[in-house]
Amino acid sequence: MVDIAALARLAGVRKYGADEIFFHWGDPGHEMFIILKGTVGVFINSLDGSPLQVATLKDGDFFGEMSLLEGMPRSAAITALEDTVCLVIDESNFEQVIAQQPSLAFRIMKGMSNRLRQQNEELSFLKQGSKPEEDAPGDSVVGSSASLPLDSAIYPPGHKSYGVTAPEAHGTYLFDSETLCPVCEQKFPVKMMRSSKLRLDKIDNDLRQHFYDFDPLWYAPWICPHCYYANFNFEFKQVSDALKQKIMEQGRELKTKVKADFSSPRRIDEVFTAYYMILQTLQVGKVDPSKTAKIWLRLSWLYSDVQDDEMYALTSQKALEAYSDSYFNARRNTSVEQDQRLTLLLGELSLRLGQKEEALKHFRNSIVHKGGNNNLNRQAEDRLQELRSALNEQENA
Numbered sequence: 267m268v269d270i271a272a273l274a275r276l277a278g279v280r281k282y283g284a285d286e287i288f289f290h291w292g293d294p295g296h297e298m299f300i301i302l303k304g305t306v307g308v309f310i311n312s313l314d315g316s317p318l319q320v321a322t323l324k325d326g327d328f329f330g331e332m333s334l335l336e337g338m339p340r341s342a343a344i345t346a347l348e349d350t351v352c353l354v355i356d357e358s359n360f361e362q363v364i365a366q367q368p369s370l371a372f373r374i375m376k377g378m379s380n381r382l383r384q385q386n387e388e389l390s391f392l393k394q395g396s397k398p399e400e401d402a403p404g405d406s407v408v409g410s411s412a413s414l415p416l417d418s419a420i421y422p423p424g425h426k427s428y429g430v431t432a433p434e435a436h437g438t439y440l441f442d443s444e445t446l447c448p449v450c451e452q453k454f455p456v457k458m459m460r461s462s463k464l465r466l467d468k469i470d471n472d473l474r475q476h477f478y479d480f481d482p483l484w485y486a487p488w489i490c491p492h493c494y495y496a497n498f499n500f501e502f503k504q505v506s507d508a509l510k511q512k513i514m515e516q517g518r519e520l521k522t523k524v525k526a527d528f529s530s531p532r533r534i535d536e537v538f539t540a541y542y543m544i545l546q547t548l549q550v551g552k553v554d555p556s557k558t559a560k561i562w563l564r565l566s567w568l569y570s571d572v573q574d575d576e577m578y579a580l581t582s583q584k585a586l587e588a589y590s591d592s593y594f595n596a597r598r599n600t601s602v603e604q605d606q607r608l609t610l611l612l613g614e615l616s617l618r619l620g621q622k623e624e625a626l627k628h629f630r631n632s633i634v635h636k637g638g639n640n641n642l643n644r645q646a647e648d649r650l651q652e653l654r655s656a657l658n659e660q661e662n663a
């Protein structure tokens with residue numbers, strides 16, 4: 267047994283409130299945590315970019331040991347799901363802790379080997395689309411900002427003002443906090459989501475998650491009001507040093523053209539702007555189609571909410587192009603399950619755009635009997651069946 271009382275004398279004790287974030291995926295870190303009381307969620311980025319809870323840890327569980335022992339960046343994000351008290355072990359007290367509590371060393375080793383095996387599969391989700399830009403200066407700063415000239419507005423032609431304001435109910439799921447911009451290193455206020463309160467209602471065929479009384483889509487983008495760096499909240503800290511200067515330069519330019527802050531309650535027009543601002547930020551680095559695809563897909567969902575059919579079609583087309591690009595052309599290192607999700611999404615997007623033969627092909631491709639995920643297989647088979655009977659009816663008529 268690990269003697270917690272003895273440990274507490276050696277290591278620090280830290281408290282986290284519900285929804286407080288211990289760290290994000292990719293953050294540097296040199297501490298490990300042992301939960302004394304409370305529950306935390308382990309989140310990775312799903313293929314479509316939203317945080318996906320893959321595990322819950324409770325009293326006596328620990329996490330963060332990979333960063334402590336190997337200096338590796340955090341391999342997942344950790345958020346407190348309720349008020350949580352932890353022991354914090356760092357390099358300065360680790361040896362002492364292990365000397366006094368050898369059983370802990372054994373548990374850490376056992377845990378590491380199990381977790382490595384599990385994570386190799388789970389974290390393969392991460393490999394596509396959500397990796398921080400590599401620090402390869404010659405490489406990552408090769409900009410393609412030319413493809414979306416700053417001089418034109420950041421919106422594509424056809425984008426309108428929609429004048430919708432967030433429902434009051436959203437407030438229940440939010441709290442105010444502040445964050446440090448990794449680009450200009452200034453603080454700014456942010457709305458954080460109480461992920462512990464969210465209740466999933468349903469997941470659409472295109473993987474959009476619906477929650478009761480709340481829509482995380484409205485709050486996922488963060489924009490630094492000082493330098494105009496924009497990114498998803500769950501990967502906000504993931505920006506390479508090589509890009510920071512370029513982002514600041516772009517921000518100075520954008521500031522003269524776009525107003526990028528949120529009202530309270532926020533307005534959908536501001537949310538649209540935020541997504542287009544992330545696209546701007548993405549243009550600064552080497553273009554990663556899986557990242558741009560995530561934005562276009564979300565924009566298409568928002569346009570569908572405001573019932574702008576033309577913009578819905580346009581952004582769906584953009585999403586399909588970018589996802590196809592990432593599927594067929596980008597260097598890929600993905601798990602079977604991840605490929606299944608991607609082909610399913612390609613199928614749905616093709617279907618949306620009336621490309622039924624393409625959709626059939628993608629749905630067929632996403633069925634993988636050997637080593638595939640059964641739920642995804644079932645979804646693909648259902649979609650295939652529905653599409654086939656629709657096509658048959660069409661032929662008969």
Ligand SMILES: [Zn+2]
Pocket residue numbers: 447448449450451452490491492493494495
């Ligand atoms: Zn900033």
